[in-house]
Amino acid sequence: MLRAIGSVICRFALSMLVCYEIGAVAQPGVPLQVIPRPKQIAPTGESFRLDRSVRLELADPKSEDDRFAAQDFIDDVRDVADVALRIGRGRRMILIGMLDDERIRRALARKGVSVPAELNEEGYVLNVSSDEVIVAGRTTAGTFYGLQTLKQLVRGDGANAYIQGARIIDWPTMRWRAVSDDISRGPVPTVEYIKRQLRTFAFFKLNMHSFYMEHVFGSRAHPLIGPEGGALTPDEIREIIAYARRLHIEIVPEQQTFGHLHKVLKTEKYNALAETPYGDVLTPQQEGTYKLIADLYREINELFPGRFFHIGADETFELGEGQSREAVRQRGVGAVYFEHLRRVRDLLQPYGRRLMFWGDIALNHPDLIGEIPRDMIVMNWAYGPRESYESRLKPFKDAGLDQFVCPGVQNWNQIFPNNDAAAINIVNFVRDGQRAGALGMMNTSWDDDGETLFEMTWYGIVLGAAAAWQAVPFDLEAFERDFDWAFFRSEGDRFVRAMRTLGSVNTLLGVGSSDQLFWQEPFTSAFQEQARALHDKTKRMRLMVEEVEETILRERARVRRNRSTLDAMLLAARRFDHLGRRMQVMEQLSERYWDAYLNLNDRRRVRRLTRYTGAIYNDLREMAEELAELKRAYREQWLRENRQYWLDSVLARYDAMIATWLNKSRELDEALRQYERSSILPSPEEFGLGPRPDRGGR
DSSP: OHHHHHHHHHHHHHHHHHHHHTTTTTOOOOOOOOOOOSSEEEEEEEEEETTTEEEEEEETTEEEEHHHHHHHHHHHHHHOOOOOOSSSSSSEEOOOETTTTTTHHHHHTTTTTOOOOOOHHHOOEEEEEEEEEEEEEEHHHHHHHHHHHHHTTTEEEEGGOOOHHHHHEOOOOSSEEEEEESSSOOOOOOOOHHHHHHHHHHHHTTEEEEEESSSSSSSSSOOTTSSSSSBHHHHHHHHHHHHHTTTTTTTEEEEESSSSSSHTSSSSHTTTTBBTTSSSSSSSTTTHHHHHHHHHHHHHHOOSSSSEEEEOOOOOOOTTTTHHHHHHHHHHHHHHHHHHHHHHHHHGGGGGGEEEOOHHHHTTTEEEEEEEEOOOEEEEOOOOOOOOOOOHHHHHHHHOEEEEEEEEEEOOOOOSSHHHHHHHHHHHHHHHHHHHHHHHEEEOOOOSOOOOGGGGHHHHHHHHHHHHSSOSSHHHHOOOOOOOOIIOOOSSSSSHHHHHHTTTHHHTOEEEEEHHTOOOOOOOSHHHHHHHHHHHHHHHHHHHHHHHHHHHHHGGGGGOTTTTHHHHHHHHHHHHHHHHHHHHHHHHHHHHHHHHTTTTTTTTHHHGGGGGOOSSHHHHHHHHHHHHHHHHHEEEHHHHHHSSSHHHHHHHHHHHHHHHHHHHHHHHHHHHHHHHHHSSOTTTTTTTOOOOOOOOOO
């Protein structure tokens, strides 16, 4: 009897185990959501259950690159799906290796997978069935990218974790997929944050990162140039490069050699090399200019291995206005510019690097483009949203020059990046670059206002990665449909919609720089006129950003990847909301004060202003309190990304604005006390409330 019962139990348990292994966790209706979208992707109708019995097996156990990629996958699955995997041999395996490995070839043949001839060196093949996963690349970079895609196919967590069944064959459209990060105008990221950037770049298959440097390279030969606490040190650079190499990312030094060097040239020692006194541009008229460039690049060459130097050379507006005035008068500014470019190229030629330079000045002198050495690479930047960039690409293409397309994430001078503009700029510029045969894409992030936070730029960064990897036409709707899953590991599209909402405020308000508006002195006619003009839009903006804030607070627990981005978004939403509230407060105060001023004999009417006064609390003090909270949150976010260097100069802006509101609150208290004695109020213009509003109080 007991034996019979035991037999029934065993059969039942075995049947349950078989059902579980066959794919009880599979969810056939769940789409395959991968960014960048692979060239060929199809569901297999199966799934591969993930549990502790699974092993990641290396076809070549001696490959350190494959071992690193496998461990990287293991770490990600542990963090986002709560499953512990190991490298080794097992009955249920994820087989990892190179496409030319005999074992990989046999495994793919068993599954009926053939490798297309056009699969390039970064291409990979991925096959997920119920009993086995195969990830193989042309090179170790391709294998690594295959595992990045595999991360996005992991669904569920714990006992319910599985890999979606899929057959994927994929390769990049553009050879180089890069990011240029400005670290010279305020925020200088910590080594740990740079590693976070690099990990995220690699996850989306970017393979180049460039540090934009003006004065933040810690030179031994020129120690005056690098700011204390705000320069990359040699040891840090070596650590970053070693880390990036494991992620198949090339680090490119981007040291300016012509313009944008004010922080160097403002010193008395280097002022003699300035085109205009203490200006921005190195003069080509002094031999010391070339000695300085040679010294910097001698050290850069020792620290940065690789194939490229980026010499900058953009926006040389002062050229011809100072020391080179006579040379420009005789030969033209274009000739002087290109002579400097060639001299820098000859100076750096012994290092065997290909030189990149920004292409804006060359476009102003199309007749001289043919004189650019063919071994130089044009970094063709354009940030305005356009339907077509062909006219910008054609001159360099016709001259036979290699070029990168360089769009921007539209973060400069903004509370949050203008994603409306970025989406058009990135997608269309990369599209036209692919059609023109561009060598690559370098997406740019700039810190012009000194306070930009990189964590807010991920929509544009990931969009650039996807557009450069994928072939045209690019489907923006599909990208946004997949974004929340790929970036946040969250179902739906609530967070990408929140990003687009924050990124649309510029469009709604019709302002060029939201950050400039945020720091504008409120007690001016210009601010108050703008507040009145934007009355309806301000209300709409506040409702929009408050909805974003609610979404993040309500849904953030669902996010399993890149949760720190939500904190940055929350800060941006609250800054926008405070800006809107500030405009409303100023509009109301101006109207009520004018009403009181025009009716000084009506004490009841004047005393309505007490709504804005009081020793303990009023709307003006409320503005100061909100700013203090924003200052605290901003400081926390800054220190998650950046060194302490430069932070105080940004926080000083908060302190100054806080003082403005507190001082005005005291002034209003005093004005009303004086009114009780004299029945006189200071004029609205004297009080900083501008001209009389066109409409009465609301």
